[in-house]
Amino acid sequence: MQKKLRVKTSEYIDETNRVSFKFNGKSYYGFKGDTLASALLANDVHLVGRSFKYHRPRGVMTAGSEEPNALVQVNDNTDRTEPNVRATEVEIYEGLEASSQNCWPNVNFDIGGVNNVISPFLPAGFYYKTFMWPASFWEKYEYFIRHSAGLGKSPRKKDPDVYDHKYIHCDVLVVGAGIAGILAAKNAAKNNLKTLLVDEKNELGGATIYENREFNKIENQSSSDWLKKEIQGLKDIENLEVKTRTSVAAYHAYNYLLARENLTDHLEKKDKQGKIRQRLLKIRAKKVILATGALERPLIFNNNDRPGIMLSSAVKKYADFYGVICGQKTVFFTNNDSAYESALCLHNRGIKVEAIIDIRDNSDSKIVKAVEDTGIKVYWSHTVVDTSGYKRLKNISVMKLSNDGMSVTGNRIEISCDCLGMSGGWTPAVHLFTQSGGKLSFDEENKVFLPSKYPSEQISIGSCNGDFKINQIIKNLSKNLKDFLKIEQTDFDNISVDIDDEKSKRNIWLLPSDKPIGKTKPFVDYQNDATAKDIKLALREGFRSIEHVKRYTTTGMGTDQGKLGNMHALGIIADTAGVKMGDLGTTTFRPPYTPLTFGTIVGRNVGEYFDIFRRTPMNDWHIQNKVEFENVGQWKRGWYYPADGESMHQAVQRESKAARESAGILDASTLGKIDIQGSDASEFLNRVYTNAWSKLAIGKCRYGLMLNEDGMVYDDGVTTRLGENHYLMTTTTGGAANVLGKLEDYLQTEWPELNVYLTSVTDHYATASVCGPNSKKILNKIIPDLDLSDESFPHMSFKEVKLNNVKCRVMRISFTGEHSYEINIQASYGKSLWEKCIEAGKEFNITPYGTEAMHLLRAEKGFIIVGQDTDGTMTPIDLQMDWIISKKKYDFIGKRSLYRSDTMREDRKQLVGLVTDDPKVVLEEGAQIVSELNQSPVEMLGHVTSSYYSPNLKKSIALAVVKGGKNMMGKKLFIPMEDKTINVSVANPVFFDEKNKRLNA
Amino acid sequence: MFLINCPYCGERDQHEFKAGGEAHIERPKQPTELSDDEWAEYLFMRKNIKGVQFERWNHAHGCRKWFNMVRDTSNDEIKLIYKMGEKPPSE
Ligand SMILES: [Zn+2]
Secondary structure, eight states: SSSSOBOOOTTTTTEEEEEEETTTTEEEEEEEEEEEEHHHHHOOEEEEEEEEOOEEEEEEOOTTTTTOOOOEETTSSTTOOOOETTTTBBBTTTTTTTEEEEEESSSSBBGHHHHHGGGGGOOHHHHHHHTTTTGGHHHHHHHHHHHHHOSSSOOOOOOEEEEEEEEEEEEEEEOSSSSSHHHHHHHHTTOOOEEEEEEESSSTTHHHHHOOOOTOOOOTEEEEHHHHHHHHHHOOTTTTOOOESEEEEEEEEEEEEEEEEEEEEOEEEEEEEEEEEEEEEEEEEEEEEOOOOOEOOOOOOOOTSSSSSEEEEHHHHHHHTSSSOOSSSSSEEEEHHHHHHHHHHHHHHHHEEEEEESSSSSSOOOHHHHHHHOOOOOEEEEEEEEEEESSOOEEEEEEEEEETOOOOEEEEEEEEEEEEEEOEEEEEEHHHHHTTTOOOETTTTTTEEEEEEEEESSSEEEGTOOOOOOHHHHHHHHHHHHHHHOOOOTTTTTOOOOOOOOOOOOSSSSSSOOOOGOOOOOOEEETEEHHHHHHHHHHTOOOOSHHHHHHHHTTTTTTTTTTTTHHHHHHHHHHHTTTTTHHHHOOOOOOOOSSSOOHHHTOOGGGGSOOOOOTTTTTHHHHHHTTTTETTTTTTEEEEEETTTTOHHHHHHHHHHHHTTTTTTOOTTSSEEEEEEEEEEEHHHHHBHHHHHHOOOOOOOEEEEEOTSSSOOOEEEEEEEEEEEEEEEEOOOHHHHEEEEEEEHIIIIIOOSSSOOOEEEEGGEEEEEEEEETTHHHHHHHTTTTTOOOOSTTTTTEEEETTEEEEEEEEOSSSSSEEEEEEEEEEHHHHHHHHHHHHGGGGTTOEEOOHHHHHHHHHHTTOTTTTOOOOSSSTTTTTTOOOGGGGSSSSSSSTGGGTTTTTTTTEEEEEEEESSSTOOOOTTTTEEBBOOOOOOSHHHEEEEEEEEEEEEEEEEEEEEEEEGGGGTTTTTEEEEOSEEEEEEEEESOOSSOOOOOOOOO | OOOETTTTEEEGGGGOOOEESSOOOOOSGGGSSSOHHHHHHHOOOOOSSEEEEEEEEEEEETOEEEEEEEEETTTTEEEEEEESSOOOOOO
């Protein structure tokens, strides 16, 4: 710190507590309480980044979350790195490292800066226009765009921090702890309303606390002194919770808001350990009070983006709050009185203010008089037409404005300065209000959009509602708060407020220069480098809708969503197109208000908690036996069980062979199970399945196919009649929840007259499926009392038995084509049942098999898997399953659709078998099927849905859907692959044991 | 995120519910007697109103009950909730 850039001890800065940090590799120090921005400015570092498109040098422009320029990468090369962080919001701590973004090799010498020189060739829409053709060049363009674009680097390593989510329900949520928010929260809480007050900053008080306007008095005290006492008193109020460093990101319908509470970002590395970094608050509030304040506007003039050009209020805040001087020679440029407050504040601290440039022709307010009395030169009716200084502002050129404000006259006046504080008036921060669905109206006199129609129980108060003066804020708040909260009185109903009234107004959205617009760079959106020139070009090219202009010029599309310049963009469009701003409307402000890290959004739902895993009761056994799992919906299902050194293919082949040669066992616990009871249960099944159910005898099982109302196959499974009015339905593993939902829907809404009750019992039973020629012997060892003869217990029937006094349901059903049994037992006994089967099957080499072998075995039999061989466009007829459609039933879900002209087309895709000419070649699932090779383009007839090498048939088999496939038996087709064409012929999809002899073997 | 007043459970967050499309489209009693066009009308044709719309909702992660909702799609205001089988309001 060569220059003396700290002015006085500020109560918010602890000068006894030095904090060292690094910026772009260089060490600096600041004090506890500094932001990265204030500490850098105190070290005379203004150049902090490069702009996005032209790579122009940029400096700190604001002192808040609206900052467009000073975006930094925090803690680069560590696993805690974060891009696009606003230096104005980073509270410094010992060991903080930050670096500039968007520049290479460094911020002082940036190769992309050449874009600034060639900028005449980078107009609005440049990327759209240039990189569109030739299409084959895209890969080359992309390389350059990727290297020159981008805001910062995303972290490469796993995020070491812990994030949290919390639900909060309150009567009143107050967003923003400026003077309006504090008074509102205090009075809500005092009236027995559970109140939450949040603010994004680390200190309460908003602008009032440091602005301390010279002629604003509350109860004859300075407004900041008065407010400090109010803040002191908040601690003792019951029902009031205050959260600082908490930024509301989104305001959704029905007063549901998301806020990010920052807990450790301001702490030293050692203090961050073991703590929750950020917490996402999910707030449901009965009433919401928005007190989000206003953002100062920049002015749009030629070269208004150099480091050293800042918002006037930021210059004042750095001086008052952080005790930091932003320049040795400061000029203010304004269209309203607030810059005079900043000027006087600097002057009173002994900082030289060179001049004030005011586009108005006069102002008779007390503050202006006070400034003029100090001898500071005011240039009335003047504007800045140009600035110079590459990495830091050096000079401004000023000229007199014409009466209509469209041009400048006279000679240039040159003023040497290193800081320019500009004020274009104030924009109410209506972002959250519009996010909630609120409608704005345009106040022509003050050139602001204000809340007009509230979509929920909420009000906007203070400057976000257009009340910029303390007397207005307090008067309107007193009335509005009583109406909104239905309370009798507030404790500030009768306080006295003196203010300095501003009467003179003048607004010019785009200030003229002595140069033609084509030769100027008046930046409207600093972050995206969009200038007024770009907006005018877009209008010339025919864009009219504000949403289109926004996308074409990228105005407002940066991480700051154009918080500073959006109003000017609208104003320039309105002026150029000759429409009223109120008619033009605004672009949509979308959540989040300021960017959120992904960590905050996902909270604890990371790693193994990312999604729910459902595990069967036999899970531990599978793991002990070295299973590889497959995710099926949320279930972890055994996929295959590789023996030592076995590949997946080898394991699946071995498992599939064993199941047919001796015995296999499958964990089928994941299949959906729905218990159906009631006097109309049979009728219900008649209506939901394609086949008939009334005549199914008690103790028998039947396969059913369920359609959607459009006739397409939805689910399938075996249902067992347990009693007169009692069925157990099984569904596919993935379809269970949807099937239950669909059945409930029909029961409750279409057929409420049916007496039927549905209960999901998927998790209540564990299921072991034992199959193969020795399955009968194994079952006999486990349950010797059960008569397994075909007469007593035939295929497709059910027995209730006891296994060591535990009730079991045994179904003799088969999905593999082998003789097989499914044993269902209360879930808590699942593992012991399984182990019993394994033990009893040892002498038969019982082999556990996974889903892959199960799929292979059923494909050998031509059994479909819903979702693999069907895709929501297959009818039972397409699947060649005409046999399952009852001809007698008057109606069932989807029946009528099977007779629509479209579903009866002969050339629909139909399920067929495919065999390859070379039996060793296994097709790829998803491969496309054609009938012609010498034709281009060639019609795609269908695709392969299931494909395996069958160890039992010693050849490759596949299922496929092929247009008109039903009538193509034996036909030669082709499957063109990247490196070869595979010849196949259409075959019967039942490849194995066509007569089903093995079921009773 | 709406706050939905389930007629059986009371106010709950929207994430417990599933939207079920347009309400008061009765499944034809005798589908086989309908022409392709009439069946298609039932099967495919749904209104998509900007404004007041009658909808079906299901408290999927709660009581699993279906109910009807009158919602203004332009501002998401839920105007009325009533049980299945109850008559829709005329206005
Ligand atoms: Zn409910």
